[in-house]
Amino acid sequence: MARIGVFICHCGENISATVDVMKVAAEAAKIPGVAHSVEYKYMCSDPGQQLVKNAIREKGLTGVVVAACSPRMHEPTFRRACAEAGLNPFLCEMANIREHCSWVHEKGDATTDKAIDIVRTLVAKVKKNKALQPIKVPVTKVAMVIGGGIAGIQASLDIANAGHQVILVEKEPSIGGHMSQLSETFPTLDCSQCILTPRMVEVAQHLNITLFSYAELESLDGFIGNFKARIRKKARSLDEKLCTGCGLCTQKCPSRRIPSEFDAGLGLRPAIYVPFPQAVPNKPVIDREHCTYYRTGKCRLCEKVCPTQAIRFDQQDEIVEADVGAVVLATGFDIKHGDFFPEYGYGKYRDVIDGLQFERLASASGPTLGEIRRPSDGRVPETVVFVACAGSRDPAKGIEYCSKICCMYTAKHAMLYKHKVHHGKPYVFYMDIRAGGKMYEEFVRRAMEEDGVQYVRGRVSRIFERGGKLVVKGVDTLLAARPLEIEADLVVLATAGIAQPGAEELAQKLHVSYDAHKFYAEAHPKLRPVETNTAGIFLAGACQAPKDIPESVAQASGAAAKVAALFSQSELVREPLIAVVDRQAPPVYSSCVGCFLCQSACPYQAIEKEEIRGRDGQLLKTVAKVNPGLCQGCGTCVAFCRTKSIDIQGFSHEQVHAEVLALLNRGERDA
Amino acid sequence: MKTGFYPGCSMKGSAREYSESLLALAREIGRELPEVPDWNCCGATAAHNLDRDLALALPARILAAAEKAGMDEVLVPCAACYSRLKVTRHELLADDSLRQRISGLVEADYRGSAGVLNIIEWLGRVPDLEKLVKKPFQRKVACYYGCLLVRPAGVVKFDRPEDPQSMDLLMKKIGADPIDWAFKTECCGAGFSVSRTDLVARLSGQILDDAVSRGAEAVVVACPMCHLNLDLRRPNIEKRAGKKFHLPVIYITQAVGMALGLKPKQLGLQRHKVSPSALLAPASAKPPAGSKSASGDSPASAPLSGSSAGAPASTASKVN
Amino acid sequence: MRSEAHAHGVGAALSDRVREKTGVDVARCYQCGKCSAGCPLASEMDFPPSQVMHLLQLSAAFPELAEQALRSHTIWLCLTCEICYCRCPMELDIPAIMDALRHESLQQRKVNPRARDILAFHRAFLDSVKYTGRLFEMGQVVDYKLRSGHFLQDLLQAPWMFLVGKLHLLPERVRNRRQLARIFAKTLKARENRP
Secondary structure, eight states, X not given: OOOEEEEEEOTTTTTTTTSOHHHHXXXXXXXXXXXXXXXXXOTTSHHHHHHHHHHHHHHXXXXXXXXXXXXXXHHHHHHHHHHHTTSOGGGEEEEEOIIIIITTSOSSHHHHHHHHHHHHHHHHHHHHOXXXXXXXXXXXXXXXXXXXXXXXXXXXXXXXXXXXXXXXXXXXXXXXXXXXXOSEETTTTEEXXXXXXXXXXXXXXXXXXXXXXXXXXXXXXXXXXXXXXXXXXXXXXXXXXXXXXXXXXXXXXXXXXXXXXXXXXXXXXXXXXXXXXXXXXXOXXXXXXXXXXXXXXXXXXXXXXXXXXXXXXXXXXXXXXXXEXXXXXXXXXXXXXXXXXXXXXXXXXXXXXXXXXXXXXXXXXXXXXXXXXXXXXXXXOSEEEEEEEESTTBGGGTBOSOOSSHHHHHHHHHHHHHHHSTTOEEEEEXXXXXXXXXXXXXXXXXXXHTSOOEEEESOOOEEEEETTEEXXXXXXXXXXXEEEEEEESEEEEEEOEEEOTTHHHHHHHHTXXXXXXXXXXXXXXXXXXXXXXXXXXXXXXXXXSOOOHHHHHHHHHHHXXXXXXXXXXXXXXXXXXXXXXXXXXXXXXOSOOOOOHXXXXXTTOOEEEEEEEOTTSOEEEEEEEEOTXXXXXXXXXXXXXXXXXXXXXXXXXXHHHHHHHHHHTTTSOOO | OOEXXXXXXXXXXXXXXXXXXXXXXXXXXXXXXXXOTTOOOOOHHHHHHHOHHHHHHHHHHHHHHHHHTTOSEEEOOSHHHHXXXXXXXXXXXXXXXXXXXXXXXXXSOOOOOSEEEOHHHHHHTSTTHHHHOSXXXXXXXXXXXXXXXXXSHHHHOOSOSSSOOHHHHHHHHTTOEEOOOSOTTSOOOGGGTTTTHHHHHHHHHHHHHHHHHTTOSEEEESOHHHHIIIIITHHHHHHHHTSOOOOOEEEHHHHHHHHTTOOTTTTTGGGOSSOOHHHHSOOOSXXXXXXXXXXXXXOTTSOSOSOOSSSOOSSOOOOO | OOOOTTTOOSOSOHHHHHHHHHOXXXXXXXXXXXXXXXXXXXXXXSSOHHHHHHHHHTXXXXXXXXXXXXXXXXXXXXXXXXXXHHHOTTOOOHHHHHHHHHHHHHHTTOOOGGGHHHHHHHHHHHHHHHHHSSOOHHHHHHHHHHHHOOOSTTTTHHHHHHHTXXXXXXXXXXXXXXXXXXXXXXXXXXXXXOO
């Protein structure tokens, strides 16, 4: 005979203000099988928990229902309390009378009745609960970091320094990401490469880090602690072990007029190239699309000049498999390109450039060696117009969000320009200046006050070219919205920060969720900002939303700490809320008919085939079996099973059925 | 497919050469253009400035008449009338109670079955226009779309609102060289021709200035109102600008008509304030060079310098 | 200026009336100024388009700002060139708002005196359409001169236009002029109710 204890929480006034908790407790006491029913102001408090423990011990309860908040809040609290009193924790259930009742209804009898109904269903359920034991799974203490920008570098180093193995996967030929392209960084104006390259070298030299550059994730299977990754190492057309990075091939390559990705299209590179001098690894790659040999079958000059015979024209992509316990996603962002601003002539006029291109112009390693020269004719621009919010906060162009970094980098650009071209006239068109951050506001003030950058409050309507100048038609809304016209030599658009082009595809490979703009979604916007909804996969940097370097680095260290915490134990304890296939005594053995529809439906490859044999070894039956390590308890197989042979522990057919019946038969006496 | 023709008031008066050239062209290519029976004025700017119902009722009466006459679509060569008819059809089809109310006003059940066609769409449908060309119109032309052919983009759904190309493509088909210029879709001053001639002189002057500075030999228009402002208002423009513009302004139908070998008289070319006679002379071997500038023409992807990351260039190199 | 949001019994604020007529919610405007930057006549206006939007935004709290919008020169200078709507990042149909403001300004007899010529032209235009169904350019010009008092303007254009065949001395007429008169009677005339 069941002896159920019901514990009604007031939650201060959160519940008791709209629900008559006394009546709920009184009504619950009348439910058959309920041996104990009390209410208390704060059930989650120490005295509250003590009430539960005492009742279990004194009344010999076989099940507990705590009617309080969502199980997402305090289920672990009460299950632990039950365990301490000697009751299997899975015999404790939460009846959510707060989020599902008191918070969403007015005070009244109907609200109280609903609370009673909720308690009734959970009592019916808990009567059918079975004692369950947690599942333990081993943890592979190897982390895979995807993306080798500053966020990925930081996460890799932090995890590696905690003593764990790291596999760093970078799709470009070198790590470094966008930060390696930047000239100086706000708000301190320190050289981006000077602070980044030591970290890059550290990655290369770290004994715990295995770097796969020019590589992409092919697939990821498994679950937290036990992922299986397949990584595609794209063919560099080079034997990396033989290559010494001498650079002869890149100097001799005859096909040299290819727009350099690193220089944002402003510089040129050969077909066999290293993206930039401090690249890690410092090994070239052949761009097969532009290489003369791959296009025409003739040339092979690089092969001839290579002193170590490292060139491999017939090299194929290679798939590497790795067992990893955790994944950090640090794939970064992109900026909006293309024919996105016809009214600004972006993509049409060569002197209308984006922020990343300006970084390359201002960078000592850039195509102009750090001199500000405009792309069309190489002249030093006398007047430069910077346009903030180019695409950001622009629902008409599909982007309603603020890209966050543009206010600061635009101030920096205007400042750098003024530092390099003393007589130059920089103008910034802006809507609002968002300079929240340590020393950020001071930085923007410095641009205005010390460097004389002219800030004009208004959005630019149009830019067109006239006699070698770019006519910028703007406005100052602080001057009675009078239209202004500026003849500029160069226009820099702070184009919106957007997700990487392949972000969606990668998210689907990893089963992580993403928002409407293809930025990866965190598990909770405030309290779980570095986790995804998929256990064991963490986020770092601008793949989650546009963010600057300090934020990316902070989040990367946060993700690394999460990984380190995960790796601090050799086994993971998981809730046993997984699928099980029916097993019975002979001669039935199982109601499973072996159709294996469940196997094709399972998203986690958790269903195996089991052969049931007689004593003589004769095959009696082939039935489905769930691998408890892989099963995530999603229930898809349950829905597919034609003979109702699969159940989810903790949410069995019987339990759910009992809950539904309790609702349907309310007011009547339970069976 | 029966295509009707809505001339609108100005094509019967101040823009009669637009109508003459269009009808001559239609005859030449064997197209019939029956007028919408008993058509009325579309109401133009005045109606929508003063009364919304009137602004919808006048075009609705025209469209209802076209429907009644079994027309599947109506060619509206005047860009201003085109806009009024197109907007009216859009609004009435989007709101059935409004459609019923306006139908009541015009005493006809307007269904919205007849489409509204602009001149570029109509000309664009002429099959193999290139092959009909007898005298290629080898001129540098500034294609002037004005406001209402391309805006509001969500209603007209024709070409792109910034730097449109449809007229440019049409001009290329007849052998012309459309220039890349900045005032394709800037406003000429529209209905202020009489009431605020001073503003028209300023706005239209900017348009001519840009076309001239980029070496255009003619401005090609598809709107009588634009033509009125750029051509008939030339004395006002020149007075305000303090300089002369000799740039003729012709209708798109006149340009196509010339290329197809029609006679100047057939096209009404004698009716312009600024004589287009220079366009009738054989095209000079070398058209006057426009102010081709550094920033304009090449694709933005062309790189700045010859440096490569593997071996950085020693100087900030010059540009191709 | 003091807030009289709820003091008046005149009904909805101007911004609400505009929303009812046009479906455009001015609260969406975030004052970026792109409309004013691109407006061909912003420099002539007493309130460039973005400021008209702001007048409307505050019209609920400050009725005198609604008054300023209705009495503005701007609403009559707007050419309906649609460039503001085309480029507005919030996709606000500003030309539709201008139409609605003009209608209200006219009905409440708050037309800015500087817009006299523009309004005279529109009225002369519609008069011509009302009587003949089509615009009679000669008649309209004469009507406009009478209304505006600009008797000498364009006097030299007319003979030339007549010579090249652009100006007719007699109007073209629609057959069913009675029906047109009914349309005018039920729309403009009914609402404007002018002497």
